Amino acid sequence: MPGSPAPPLYQIETLAPGVFAAIATGFESFCNAAVVDLGGLVILFDTGQTPRAGRFLKRAALTLTGRTPDLVVNSHGHFDHINGNAALADSAILLSSATAHREILARALELARAQSAPETITTSLREVRADLERRPNHPAAADWCLRAEYLAMLARNLPQLRVCPPHVTFGKRLLLRGRHLTAVLESHSNAHSASDTVLSLPDVGVALMGDLGFSGEHRPPVSQERAGRWREILSLLRRSGCEIFLPGHGPVTDRSGLDQMRAHLAHSSQRAGSTHVNER
Numbered sequence: 001m002p003g004s005p006a007p008p009l010y011q012i013e014t015l016a017p018g019v020f021a022a023i024a025t026g027f028e029s030f031c032n033a034a035v036v037d038l039g040g041l042v043i044l045f046d047t048g049q050t051p052r053a054g055r056f057l058k059r060a061a062l063t064l065t066g067r068t069p070d071l072v073v074n075s076h077g078h079f080d081h082i083n084g085n086a087a088l089a090d091s092a093i094l095l096s097s098a099t100a101h102r103e104i105l106a107r108a109l110e111l112a113r114a115q116s117a118p119e120t121i122t123t124s125l126r127e128v129r130a131d132l133e134r135r136p137n138h139p140a141a142a143d144w145c146l147r148a149e150y151l152a153m154l155a156r157n158l159p160q161l162r163v164c165p166p167h168v169t170f171g172k173r174l175l176l177r178g179r180h181l182t183a184v185l186e187s188h189s190n191a192h193s194a195s196d197t198v199l200s201l202p203d204v205g206v207a208l209m210g211d212l213g214f215s216g217e218h219r220p221p222v223s224q225e226r227a228g229r230w231r232e233i234l235s236l237l238r239r240s241g242c243e244i245f246l247p248g249h250g251p252v253t254d255r256s257g258l259d260q261m262r263a264h265l266a267h268s269s270q271r272a273g274s275t276h277v278n279e280r
C-alpha cells in the first residue's frame with residue numbers, strides 16, 4: 001500500500017545475554033542471522049539475501065550492543081547468507097572458512113553472468129508462474145510458489161547485488177575470545193554445502209548452525225551420501241553441551257529439534273535418492 005511502512009526484515013529474539021537471533025521474516029532477509037557481543041568484539045553471523053538485509057542487521061547490532069559489527073561470519077557460500085555483505089564490507093572484517101571463500105568467489109562469477117543477462121531470470125519467473133497457473137494443485141505447487149517469490153525478489157534486487165568475498169579465512173576451527181564470551185567456529189564439509197560453519201558459544205550453551213540447521217516448514221531434500229555426514233554433525237552438536245540452536249531457516253529450537261532434523265534427513269535421503277540439495 002502506498003505510504004505504508006516496509007515490513008521488518010527480521011524479528012529479534014534474545015537467546016542469552018549478548019546473543020541475539022534475527023529471525024528472517026521474508027524474502028529480502030530469507031535466512032536467519034545473529035548478533036553476538038563477545039565483550040569488546042561484536043560478531044554478525046550471516047548477512048541475509050539482499051544489501052537491505054545487511055543494512056538492517058548492521059543497524060540492529062548498533063541498537064542491541066552499542067556498536068556496529070567488528071566481524072562478519074559467513075556460514076557458507078549461498079547467496080541468501082552473503083548478499084548483505086555489501087552493507088558491511090567497508091566497516092567490518094568479513095570472515096569464512098577457506099572452502100566457503102572459494103564458493104563465494106564462484107558466486108561472484110554466477111552473479112556477473114546473471115547481471116549480464118537479466119532476461120534469463122524474468123524468463124524463468126514467467127515459466128514458473130505459467131506452471132502455477134496451469135497446475136495450481138500439482139504436488140510441487142508450494143515449491144513453485146516459493147521459487148516464483150524468490151525469482152521476483154532476485155529480479156527486483158539484481159542491479160544492486162554485489163558479492164563481497166571474506167577478507168580473512170580459516171581452516172577447520174577458530175576461537176574468538178571476548179571479554180565475556182568465547183566463540184568457537186567449526187567448519188563442517190560436504191553436508192549442506194561444501195563447507196558450513198557452526199558458531200558455538202559454550203559459555204551460554206548456544207549454537208548458530210547456519211544451514212546445517214532447519215526447522216519449521218523449511219525441509220531441504222538431500223542426497224544419501226550427504227545426509228549421513230549431516231546426521232553425524234547433528235549428533236556431535238547434540239552432545240556438545242549446547243541447548244539452544246539457531247537454524248539457518250525456521251524458528252529457534254532445542255535438542256528435540258535436532259532429533260527432528262536427523263529424522264527428516266534419514267527419511268528424505270531415502271526418498272530423494274541422488275537428489276542433491278541445491279538451495280542458494
Ligand SMILES: [Zn+2]
Binds near residue numbers: 031211248249
Ligand atoms: Zn540458506
